[in-house]
Amino acid sequence: MTSLPMAPPSASPAVEEDAQDARHFIVDGMDCASCARTVEQVVAGLDGVETVRVSFGNSTLVLRGDVANDTVAAAVRRAGYVAHVPGAVRGPQAPFWRRNRRTMSTTASVALLLVAVALSLLGANDAVADGAFLASMAAGGWPIALAATAALRRRVLDMNVLMTMAAAGAVAIGDFAEAAWVLVLFAIGTTLETFALDRSRRAVEGLMDLAPPEARVVTDDGDELVPVDDVAIGASVLVRPGERLPLDGTVVDGRSSVDESALTGESVPVDKEPGDKVFAGTLNAQGALTVHVTTSAAGSTLARIAELVADAQGSQAPAERFVDRFARYYTPLVFLAAVLLAIVPTAAGGDFDTWLYRSLALLIVACPCALVISVPVSVVSAIGGAARRGVLIKGGQALEDLGRVSVVALDKTGTLTKGRPEVASIVPVNGLTEEAVLRLMASIERSSEHPLAAAILRAAEIRSIRPLATSDFEAVPGRGAHAHVEGRALWAGGPRMAADHAAALPASFDEAEQRGETAVMLGEGDTVLAVFGLADELRPEAPAAIVRLRSAGVARIVMLTGDSERVARAVAQRTGIGEWRAGLLPEDKLEAIRSLGTGQAIAMVGDGVNDAPALAGATVGVAMGAAGSDIALESADVALMGDELERLPEAIEHSRRAVRIMRQNVVVSLATKAVFVVLAPLGFVSLIAAVAVDMGVSLLVTLNGVRLLQTRRQDPVVAAEPAASGCSDGCCSDGPDA
Known part of the structure; x- marks a missing residue:
């Protein structure tokens, strides 16, 4: 799963591609970070390729250069994987056993293995049974061997190489059955892992399906259905009751309630009237609306969220970087130990077959499959699960930072209050x-x-x-x-x-x-x-959200405002906040963040515009009501798409849970490896047991990570009645001194 020490660096620098020049591909079949590195190096070697970046987390390949799509697909295929452009007809529409080449080969190998086992049990001739085992190996092992060959050509030692060598070694000592079981179990495990990973990767792909493919454009001759990609900015579209909005825009005629839950996570429909913004993919509940289109289909809030989430899912968390560094040294060392285990005892007079068998078991143990997949699957699932609830977490770093936040600073206007004085x-x-x-x-x-x-x-x-x-x-x-x-x-x-x-x-x-x-x-x-x-009217959910933040483990909650001391005190008392700083200019808020965050992870929550310096200065910048705000979407580490403050404690709880699951996965993976590295040389581990445990733990950590797709939403917290104050029902707003 890692490069050998002498492996050359990737030929492709990690650069930001120009969105207009970059081309995107989906790569099916990758189930480890090392697989992604192999694909990246293979494509980087093509003539005309300028830069290429392959992400295991979101299963994408992004390149710039003068090279045909078919050439790229062929190169990826030679590496043992399948690449296609987004939007092409994809395998999951087919039955699971023939979704792609790997699933078909796995299905064939399982069928042939069952035949081989049956022949053995029925007392068939050894040559016939062994032939069936070899056929099973060929059916299930050729994609693995193909990927192993591509990795070795680039001096990468990954799990495909290790499993291929283990199976070949078993055949060399005449143990055809165990060799077949090794490859088939490995093929089954990686196939199941891929299915689970794809579920996480595609968690937000359904967002784009929310926007209808056609829009009803209003013309002088009546209504005309036009593909959304062909609708010009400035056109007027008619949205009937029960239809989803095709594009972002502004209501110019009609009144209705629009369900924006798919975008913002807010369950209550929002009333819309002329002058209000509406977003692609939201559901028009009642009343016809005529909408003035303000963005293209590719530039809609829905499309931008899907793109940002996909990029975030492909990012590396700090824990993943640690695991990669560990695997970079662990795998070659155990591989070397396996080689010595076969040579040294044999040279000392031991039985060659016995020590080769034990070294092959150790070779399988050397594959850190579960370890290297433990963090990425958690990051992908956590970000996808949060997006379903209207929370955009922009990367593994932001996820981990939010999960360790101990101080939360809240702007007053628009955050604790409704922002409409x-x-x-x-x-x-x-x-x-x-x-x-x-x-x-x-x-x-x-x-x-x-x-x-x-x-x-x-x-x-x-x-x-x-x-x-x-x-x-x-x-x-x-x-x-x-x-x-x-x-x-x-x-x-x-x-x-x-x-x-x-x-x-x-x-x-x-x-x-x-x-x-x-x-x-x-x-x-x-x-x-x-x-x-x-x-400025206080948000009704603000007191309960503050209580929930404390129950989520936030040790210190501070309100920052440009308003006066008296107004700040009134709002703090009504929300249950015990600490505030008043009379702050924007630069003062940044200084406050720096002083509050000394030695601690601090989250700053604001509107993403007026509080931009403070958001940037915090460990985690959280923007409220980010839907429709380009600045908030781009500037914040975490964007709460809706205008509900209760999303904040939910996001923190979700991130803390993600960090816990990452740690669980890493601990289980390391503990399993430690046990089997000791047992394999002692002869207590068969090849079948080694690969079964290795794949079993990989599946375990994958499924544990996939749990993060489901966010937990607790019942509303009933906050205690805050202390009485002189603040009226309409608290309060940052004044001109803000």
């Missing part, structure tokens, strides 16, 4: 009316993209107040904004902005914060004209 109170100062100050405030904020500005504008719209013309607008990050309104130099912001203008905070500012509202002021020079209290 509303104006809760308006207190004019110096005798102005509410309508007058709201008109001035809306005039300033009409040019701002801040969530609080949107709340001000909504309040003005509800009261039918039209903003005035402005000039010289300037947003001041972390403070607020300036603008000239009808010749008046006005400012809007929090305490920092007021301090910049030497304006005293009115009593109404403190009163708003005591109510748990985010206080924003309208000012002119050193005079405050009004105080606006804004409230």
Whole structure:
């Protein structure tokens, strides 16, 4: 399963392929990392190939270069495997016994072995029985021998080489039955492993099947069914009740409820109306929708998630890198021990057949099949299982990091709250009316993209107040904004902005914060004209999610916010968080992450946009509500596709379980190897027992890893009633000081 010490490095550098130039293939039959290395080296040797990367985890081959697909497929076939382009008709549509060349050869070998055993039991002539055993070996062993030959040509010592040598040695000493059993059991084991691995690898392939192949495009002559790949961006498509959306877009007509559970994991349908985003693959539950297409089929959120998950499944976890390093030394050493076991005792006068037999048993034990497959199958299954629940974990490193998180830092706005603040109170100062100050405030904020500005504008719209013309607008990050309104130099912001203008905070500012509202002021020079209290509704599931995080083993939970100390305290008390840091600018949040994460794994949870520096600075960056957000999908280590905070503790629990299963698999594999490395030289292990145990443990760790496809969702935790506070139902939002 590993390269010999003198093996040359792979001819293909691990580079990032240009998505437009790279070609992708699916490689069937690989059941070890060494198999992938052999395929990679074989393809790298083809004329015209610039770069090639083969991933055992997700069974893919990605190459760049001027080489025909048929040439690539032929090279992979010479290495003992099958390559085809994605989307081609695949074997699993056929019965299991003829899905590909390896399964057909395995089926034939089993049938011939049963015939050989029957002949032996019936007392047939030895030549007839041995001929049947040899036929069984030929049927089941030729793909193994083919792969072994390709590996040896590139000086790679993998399990195909070891099993072929063991079978050949058994034939050399005349033990045809054991030789046949070795190859047939090995073929059966690798075939079953491949089936189990394929189940994990294809866990999210069904996502792409959710999007219909055709879209009902609205034209001047009526509706027309068009393949989704041919639908132009900007076209309008009609989605009837009960149909799945074919492409990402924006609703332009109609109202309905859309089931987005396949994408986000959220079980409750989401109401959609004109202006709302919708995603390919989601189910239109009721009401017809006309959707303005905003992305191509290949660029849809669904397609990008499937691609990101496939890439993540092909990544290496730290535990896998450890196993590879171990196997790189273990396999050659045990192989050398097997050779010495056959030579030294024989040279000392021992029986050659006896010591060769024992060395062959040790040779089989040298194959670290279970060990090298133990971690990849767990990573692939864990990432696939998480994706089914609306959690995108971007690689084995992120999976392990999330599994050891002990500190969780949570942004407030959009994470603990719904991220949609509303104006809760308006207190004019110096005798102005509410309508007058709201008109001035809306005039300033009409040019701002801040969530609080949107709340001000909504309040003005509800009261039918039209903003005035402005000039010289300037947003001041972390403070607020300036603008000239009808010749008046006005400012809007929090305490920092007021301090910049030497304006005293009115009593109404403190009163708003005591109510748990985010206080924003309208000012002119050193005079405050009004105080606006804004409230952001707390997520109802937030307290229960905090309780669940603690039960998942998170030792420390901290809230980070740009809001004031009073607002932060109110939200913390309502959610049950005991530690918070308030008044933070974006760079302050990054410094907070660095100080919190000293010597510990820390997860930062935010919206993936405003909190980008803090997300990048944490051990694990977790983005909330990532569906439809390119920045969140690309920047975060873990993306919660839906907007449900309860997905966070689920993801941490799932990752901890994955790490436990990886450790279990590695321990079982190493313990088994240790026992049989000792027993084989002592003559207590037959060839059949050696290969049966080796394949049995491989299947055991594979099935143990595949369990991670099923995520565990516990019943909702009923959180204890948080301590009373002065915060109203509409807590709270990062203000202009954020």
